[in-house]
Amino acid sequence: MAFWDNLLGRKTPPPGKPQLSVKERVSALKHLPPFLKMVWKTSPRMAFMNVVLRLFRAAVPVVMLYVGQLIIDEVVRLTRTNDQLLGYLLTLVAIEFGLAVLSDFLNRGIALLDGLLGDLFANQSSVRLMEHAAELDLDQFEDSAFYDKLERARRQTLSRTVLMSQVLGQMQDLLTMVFLAAGLVAFYPWLLLLLLVAVLPAFLGESHFNERSYSLVHGWTPERRELDYLRQTGASDDTAKEVKIFGLSGFLIDRFKVLSDQFYKDNRKLASRRAGWGSVFAALGSAGYYGAYVYLLLQTVQGQVSLGQLTFLSGSFMRLRGLLEAVLNRFTSVAEGALYLQDFFDFFELQPRIKRTTQAPPFPHPIRIGFTFENVGFQYRNSEKWAIRNLSFTLHAGEKLALVGENGAGKTTMVKLLSRLYDPTEGRILLDGVDLREYDPADLRREIGVIFQDFVRFQMSAGTNIAIGRIEEKENHSRIESSAQQSLADTVIAKLPEGYNQVIGRRFNKGVDLSGGEWQKIALGRAYMRDAQLLILDEPTAALDARAEHEVFQRFAELTQGKTAVLISHRFSTVRMADRILVIENGQYVEMGSHEDLIAKGGRYAELFRLQAKGYL
Numbered sequence: 001m002a003f004w005d006n007l008l009g010r011k012t013p014p015p016g017k018p019q020l021s022v023k024e025r026v027s028a029l030k031h032l033p034p035f036l037k038m039v040w041k042t043s044p045r046m047a048f049m050n051v052v053l054r055l056f057r058a059a060v061p062v063v064m065l066y067v068g069q070l071i072i073d074e075v076v077r078l079t080r081t082n083d084q085l086l087g088y089l090l091t092l093v094a095i096e097f098g099l100a101v102l103s104d105f106l107n108r109g110i111a112l113l114d115g116l117l118g119d120l121f122a123n124q125s126s127v128r129l130m131e132h133a134a135e136l137d138l139d140q141f142e143d144s145a146f147y148d149k150l151e152r153a154r155r156q157t158l159s160r161t162v163l164m165s166q167v168l169g170q171m172q173d174l175l176t177m178v179f180l181a182a183g184l185v186a187f188y189p190w191l192l193l194l195l196l197v198a199v200l201p202a203f204l205g206e207s208h209f210n211e212r213s214y215s216l217v218h219g220w221t222p223e224r225r226e227l228d229y230l231r232q233t234g235a236s237d238d239t240a241k242e243v244k245i246f247g248l249s250g251f252l253i254d255r256f257k258v259l260s261d262q263f264y265k266d267n268r269k270l271a272s273r274r275a276g277w278g279s280v281f282a283a284l285g286s287a288g289y290y291g292a293y294v295y296l297l298l299q300t301v302q303g304q305v306s307l308g309q310l311t312f313l314s315g316s317f318m319r320l321r322g323l324l325e326a327v328l329n330r331f332t333s334v335a336e337g338a339l340y341l342q343d344f345f346d347f348f349e350l351q352p353r354i355k356r357t358t359q360a361p362p363f364p365h366p367i368r369i370g371f372t373f374e375n376v377g378f379q380y381r382n383s384e385k386w387a388i389r390n391l392s393f394t395l396h397a398g399e400k401l402a403l404v405g406e407n408g409a410g411k412t413t414m415v416k417l418l419s420r421l422y423d424p425t426e427g428r429i430l431l432d433g434v435d436l437r438e439y440d441p442a443d444l445r446r447e448i449g450v451i452f453q454d455f456v457r458f459q460m461s462a463g464t465n466i467a468i469g470r471i472e473e474k475e476n477h478s479r480i481e482s483s484a485q486q487s488l489a490d491t492v493i494a495k496l497p498e499g500y501n502q503v504i505g506r507r508f509n510k511g512v513d514l515s516g517g518e519w520q521k522i523a524l525g526r527a528y529m530r531d532a533q534l535l536i537l538d539e540p541t542a543a544l545d546a547r548a549e550h551e552v553f554q555r556f557a558e559l560t561q562g563k564t565a566v567l568i569s570h571r572f573s574t575v576r577m578a579d580r581i582l583v584i585e586n587g588q589y590v591e592m593g594s595h596e597d598l599i600a601k602g603g604r605y606a607e608l609f610r611l612q613a614k615g616y617l
């Protein structure tokens with residue numbers, strides 16, 4: 001709905017989140033230690049090697065500068081004394097050459113380790129993300145704030161690997177600075193102070209702009225999600241048909257333009273200001289450097305320091321300035337990365353409400369009494385309306401129950417409650433006298449097979465699409481084939497060029513698409529893969545022709561003999577096959593009984609049945 005609200009109402013997206021305080025930024029740094037721990041755990045060997053190489057690399061600049069000083073002083077000595085012995089000078093040059101080679105070797109080693117470690121880390125954190133998402137409740141996915149969090153956590157997989165290199169680089173540069181500063185302090189400690197004063201404004205400016213840019217991106221999450229949605233809707237195989245028929249591309253593109261232009265403008269403003277101020281601060285830094293340089297030149301002219309020392313000191317000063325600027329700037333982007341990290345950890349902190357209980361009673365084998373709804377009411381999150389209210393009835397063990405009701409009556413909601421995708425807002429559901437909430441949800445889901453009306457069309461092979469009903473059995477070809485026979489999918493698969501191995505759906509190369517009814521036969525096969533005690537078919541047969549649906553349900557009835565089953569269908573020829581029929585309206589119980597009883601009663605069911613018989617429904 002947010003999409004349409006946006007579309008019709010607000011044209012200008014909200015400004016970014018209020019500016020983050022320094023405290024918030026510093027407090028985000030607390031995520032760095034657990035983050036580094038995660039990186040370390042990814043591959044302790046590679047992480048250790050990385051640290052060792054960086055340690056060596058950190059010492060190279062100061063050693064090189066020092067060798068440079070010795071070389072210049074030696075050249076000066078040689079020119080002054082007319083000495084012809086070049087051995088010492090050449091040794092120094094050879095050392096410098098060796099250092100240059102070593103430095104390159106270390107750089108490449110570090111880049112290689114960063115890349116490999118980053119890839120591993122990105123893969124592992126994506127897996128963790130998927131694992132955690134799998135544990136969360138369905139209604140958490142339906143909550144847009146949650147979705148934004150998931151989106152941010154997912155998007156930043158790459159930037160987290162960048163953050164890793166940044167943090168490690170930061171440590172390396174800090175160490176280099178310590179080495180360089182030690183040399184400088186020995187001669188002129190106050191030069192260090194001058195350096196800080198020159199660089200500080202640039203740092204403060206950068207950190208300010210980083211905050212603004214985080215706020216901008218953060219505040220734009222819903223719109224960026226919408227942009228992705230529009231991009232996908234405007235150009236994807238799933239939507240191409242309707243986009244063409246209804247001539248929607250202009251409409252989608254216009255909306256995309258409005259949003260993307262707005263984001264571009266906001267971003268441009270920020271980027272330009274950042275560039276402008278950045279130049280001012282850089283000029284300040286240069287002024288600091290040249291001040292120190294002039295001072296050192298004067299000292300050299302006056303003979304206070306040697307020519308070699310001048311190159312060492314000015315070189316150290318220049319490098320220190322560069323490093324300090326880089327470290328400070330990187331600090332702000334590290335802090336920014338740490339803020340994003342907050343989203344990542346926030347996501348992992350989300351806990352499902354439907355959890356394993358520590359002392360779950362054993363799941364009944366077989367179910368003896370059945371499922372009893374006791375005054376059950378349910379409200380969707382973010383919805384004022386009761387989708388179901390005051391619902392009480394028993395689904396007896398071994399019976400086939402059909403649910404009848406108009407669109408939006410609450411049939412699918414009942415199925416979701418039975419399979420504990422949600423828990424009732426009020427009342428309770430008992431299974432053999434025990435509250436459903438007390439059982440382990442994993443046990444319950446293992447014992448229930450549900451095929452929803454909006455089942456997923458997995459862009460995988462036909463065989464896998466059926467095996468999904470019991471994925472542990474994906475190699476059990478005879479089971480897959482017999483499930484296909486039972487759901488009539490075998491005739492569909494027989495026509496596919498590669499049979500069970502044929503990838504279905506259009507997304508991938510060589511994928512073959514199926515008709516709506518053919519997809520349903522495949523999806524129904526999942527129900528037979530499952531060895532469940534309760535089978536639920538939530539209108540997965542709507543696209544089947546009348547004969548196929550009749551046949552499917554007849555087989556279903558035969559094959560589920562003695563099992564508990566719930567059928568949802570708008571076709572009364574199917575519904576009447578059930579042992580009992582529950583009629584609901586606006587989420588409330590209306591009547592319940594066998595087809596014959598309800599017809600004899602002459603109530604709502606009888607009325608609906610007659611309407612369909614006359615061809616009105």
Ligand SMILES: Nc1ncnc2c1ncn2[C@@H]1O[C@H](COP(=O)(O)OP(=O)(O)OP(=O)(O)O)[C@@H](O)[C@H]1O
Nearest residue numbers: 142380383387405406407408409410411412413414
């Ligand atoms: N995720 C959701 N969030 C908010 N409201 C929902 C959600 N899903 C369903 N509803 C609302 O709950 C009510 C019952 O919906 P439900 O899907 O259970 O109906 P149904 O009887 O299965 O309908 P149909 O025959 O059209 O499939 C409807 O008013 C619907 O708008």
